[in-house]
Amino acid sequence: MTEKIQCEVFIACSADGFIARTDGDVAWLDNPGYALEGEDFGYYALMDRVDALVMGRNTYDVVRGLGVAWPYGDKAVRVLTHRDIDIPADLAGRVTAMSGTPDEIVEQLAQSGFQRVYIDGGAVIQDFLRAGLISRMIITTIPVLLGSGIRLFGAVEQDVHLKPVAVQHWPNGFVQTEWGFV
Amino acid sequence: MTEKIQCEVFIACSADGFIARTDGDVAWLDNPGYALEGEDFGYYALMDRVDALVMGRNTYDVVRGLGVAWPYGDKAVRVLTHRDIDIPADLAGRVTAMSGTPDEIVEQLAQSGFQRVYIDGGAVIQDFLRAGLISRMIITTIPVLLGSGIRLFGAVEQDVHLKPVAVQHWPNGFVQTEWGFV
Numbered sequence: 001m002t003e004k005i006q007c008e009v010f011i012a013c014s015a016d017g018f019i020a021r022t023d024g025d026v027a028w029l030d031n032p033g034y035a036l037e038g039e040d041f042g043y044y045a046l047m048d049r050v051d052a053l054v055m056g057r058n059t060y061d062v063v064r065g066l067g068v069a070w071p072y073g074d075k076a077v078r079v080l081t082h083r084d085i086d087i088p089a090d091l092a093g094r095v096t097a098m099s100g101t102p103d104e105i106v107e108q109l110a111q112s113g114f115q116r117v118y119i120d121g122g123a124v125i126q127d128f129l130r131a132g133l134i135s136r137m138i139i140t141t142i143p144v145l146l147g148s149g150i151r152l153f154g155a156v157e158q159d160v161h162l163k164p165v166a167v168q169h170w171p172n173g174f175v176q177t178e179w180g181f182v
Numbered sequence: 183m184t185e186k187i188q189c190e191v192f193i194a195c196s197a198d199g200f201i202a203r204t205d206g207d208v209a210w211l212d213n214p215g216y217a218l219e220g221e222d223f224g225y226y227a228l229m230d231r232v233d234a235l236v237m238g239r240n241t242y243d244v245v246r247g248l249g250v251a252w253p254y255g256d257k258a259v260r261v262l263t264h265r266d267i268d269i270p271a272d273l274a275g276r277v278t279a280m281s282g283t284p285d286e287i288v289e290q291l292a293q294s295g296f297q298r299v300y301i302d303g304g305a306v307i308q309d310f311l312r313a314g315l316i317s318r319m320i321i322t323t324i325p326v327l328l329g330s331g332i333r334l335f336g337a338v339e340q341d342v343h344l345k346p347v348a349v350q351h352w353p354n355g356f357v358q359t360e361w362g363f364v
Contacts, residue, residue: 015344015361016335017199028341129327143345143361145311147338153198156329159210162197163325163355173345173364177357179197179325 005106006116007054009125009137010046011152018149019122024062028144034172041140041174047075052114054098054105056121057081076114080105080124102131126154136165136180143173187288188298189236191307191319192228193334200331201304206244210326216354223322223356229257234296236280236287238303239263258296262287262306284313308336318347318362325355 012029013019020026053075055063060079063071070091077095079085085097098105109117119128128134139152161182169175194211195201202208235257237245242261245253252273259277261267267279280287291299301310310316321334343364351357 141359143343143364145335145338145342145344147336147341153327154329156327159329160327161325162327164351164357167349167351167357169346169349175346175349175359177323182325182355 005110005114006135007106007119007128007133008046008050008116009119009128009134009139010043011120011125011138012140012142013152014142014144014146014149016145016147017151017153018146019152020150021146022149024058024150026062028146029142031144034142034174036170036172039170041170041176042138046118046138047072050075050116050118052076052078052109052116053118053120054078054080054109054124055119056124057083057085058123059121060085060095078105078109080121102128102133106133122150122152125152129153129160130156134181136178137162138176138178141175141177143175187292187296188317189288189301189310189315190228190232190298191301191310191316191321192225193302193307193320194322194324195334196324196326196328196331198327198329199333199335200328201334202332203328204331206240206332208244210328211324213326216324216356218352218354221352223352223358224320228300228320229254232257232298232300234258234260234291234298235300235302236260236262236291236306237301238306239265239267240305241303242267242277260287260291284310284315288315304332304334307334311335311342312338316363318360319344320358320360323357323359325357 011019021028053072055077057079074094078098079095080099081097082099087095098108119125119134162179163182164177165180166178193201235254237259239261256276260280261277262281263279264281269277280290301307301316344361345364346359347362348360
């Protein structure tokens with residue numbers, strides 16, 4: 001049974017709905033005006049409560065390409081890809097490639113004993129939303145209009161009704177809404 | 183001098199950034215679940231503080247086509263259009279057609295003595311934003327993903343930096359952010 005698995009989205013998005021510029025650039029998030037000493041905007045609480053991450057291949061490649069240490073510690077990471085993937089020896093065991101429909105992915109994760117999963121990456125989020133598998137979305141609106149780029153949301157088969165569970169904002173201008181589903 | 187005129191946006195938008203469905207339909211806003219007895223979400227305060235409305239031709243035609251009494255009372259309304267426009271006798275004097283660039287419109291409004299103007303209609307809002315003429319945007323996010331439609335925001339020449347002035351939400355799920363400009 002897959003209904004016990006909780007899939008969460010936690011993502012930053014410009015006020016006009018973009019998660020990255022058209023070329024994938026997210027450097028606009030590094031605006032020094034956005035830094036708030038000691039504030040993680042809920043990220044560590046998220047990482048504490050999830051027992052796995054599911055990310056798209058693009059997100060994996062971006063994270064690997066950042067030139068920083070693997071940021072997810074020992075957390076189980078599933079990378080959705082149909083292509084050959086280079087998983088270095090030090091990540092083997094923690095990072096695994098998977099493919100399938102969102103329902104199949106969730107079913108496999110549930111069978112592996114996972115209960116709460118962080119869903120990351122624009123295309124993966126849209127696929128899981130369309131499949132009705134997301135139970136919570138924490139969206140941090142960054143106070144900027146980019147005008148163009150890669151959108152957080154895409155087509156849906158029918159209207160998806162939401163309800164705000166919590167809304168907060170910070171002195172740096174971030175506005176975060178935690179959305180549940182009606 | 184035009185810098186003394188304040189242009190405000192006050193608009194409802196789906197959580198994925200649409201102000202109407204692709205065909206202009208806004209019936210999704212009439213969801214009975216959204217009604218809150220005695221709550222106007224700040225609309226009357228807006229109408230009290232502005233001394234004029236500027237709207238696009240499409241918005242004018244939609245409002246005229248609703249089959250309801252003219253909703254703006256004696257407030258001065260300027261309709262931006264290049265085409266012939268039918269302004270009925272009972273609205274003459276209150277409703278006037280104008281055309282020009284956003285800067286020209288604002289200059290003319292200032293010369294007419296207006297100080298605070300409500301800017302309405304998707305295309306007009308985008309034009310005024312691109313011209314840097316909006317001083318405040320009150321955006322009420324409706325808790326629904328539509329998947330497609332007419333977008334609130336469009337292209338911008340460069341990043342537009344915002345700051346939230348106030349954030350509130352209601353039991354019906356509406357989340358309203360008042361944005362200022364940095």
